[in-house]
Amino acid sequence: MQIFYTQNIQQDKLLLDKTEARHCFKVLRHRNGDTVYVTDGKGHLFTCSVNSPSEALTVIKTTCCPQPRSYYLHLAVPALKKPDRIEWMVEKAVEIGIDEISFLQTHRTEKNKINLERIKAIAVSAMKQSLHYTLPLINPIVSFHTFTQAQYSGLKLIAHCMNEDKKPLKQYEQAARYTVMIGPEGDFTPNELREALSANFLPLSLGSSRLRSETAALAVCMGIYLINDV
């Protein structure tokens, strides 16, 4: 099932953007009367009819498809040096299931900027491919300090590589909301860890393997998914 995405919805009419429209009408050659499926990334699936020649879509049916997971996951990941690693991570996280992504600027972060539009496009593509209908919230870069001091309900975890006491996911009680920070390639600094623990983040172990940051992020997504919903 091919899904299109738009947020351009006026009553019962949808308009696709240039890229989506090209794919719909030029590549897949949808014509007057064809049925196409469109999501708004907010949990809705619209069954639509094509109205040539305007290429507008008329909504025939709206299905509410709230994301099926039993938990809300907010992952805070470092801005990595290589964009393709961030993109890979976002794609896989959306496939598995994620609600919110923040990008952390820590002491040892390799980069201080990210291409937010590109990342959002990756998220849209992954959402459509995996037949999800809810886009995660994707937040711009935020400093470690600001992120740590903000308020979050539920379980707050920090995944780090230092030789300190930390527990694996399965030893924490299941939660309705998770906020998890992943360290950069050089790990958090001891000061950053102390600050997070003081702000009631609990230390998370991802085992003895030394994982790259994006792999650690996926380990968290996967682990929480497997523990709660599989």
Place this chain on the structure above:
Amino acid sequence: MQIFYTQNIQQDKLLLDKTEARHCFKVLRHRNGDTVYVTDGKGHLFTCSVNSPSEALTVIKTTCCPQPRSYYLHLAVPALKKPDRIEWMVEKAVEIGIDEISFLQTHRTEKNKINLERIKAIAVSAMKQSLHYTLPLINPIVSFHTFTQAQYSGLKLIAHCMNEDKKPLKQYEQAARYTVMIGPEGDFTPNELREALSANFLPLSLGSSRLRSETAALAVCMGIYLINDV
């Protein structure tokens, strides 16, 4: 800690191949008397001294580092159309922990050949980066039928997307050996599933999310790792 890799070991002398030697002596500029660390990918870490001008390495100490996991994992994955997806998957699987990878040719596999040398190079790089010292065995493409009919000890699982009875990982007992088949993008065919079940592969659920093949492969690696060793 920078790790080099070679299988060219003659008594107490190691020789690095051209790429590794270039990195060691030209990029990192190791000189006579420097200490370098080398693995043979078979669970050994050699502490070596550089002997200029020959660039040979003399072994000072050998440490046995068997892979630390409590289980053996053999993953059979489809040959995917895009090589970079296979490469990502191999890299991440080696980081998390894997012992053997086979490439399946199924009815719906998109490609029938893989670049085995390239994949082995990815595995070596991931092994070094994650401070593992054991390379997984990487097998060439094998037909679904041949793979299914071979003998494997331990738990044999097939991950598929059909609406048949299947259990999640956590409902299977922990095993010392896992052999897991992952379906191609179009899934296994019903006949293939029947053949696998007849050969005593048990059906594995990875939840309700529709995962790409390489994501499903990582879900299995991660799930088994988290269940057994974290």
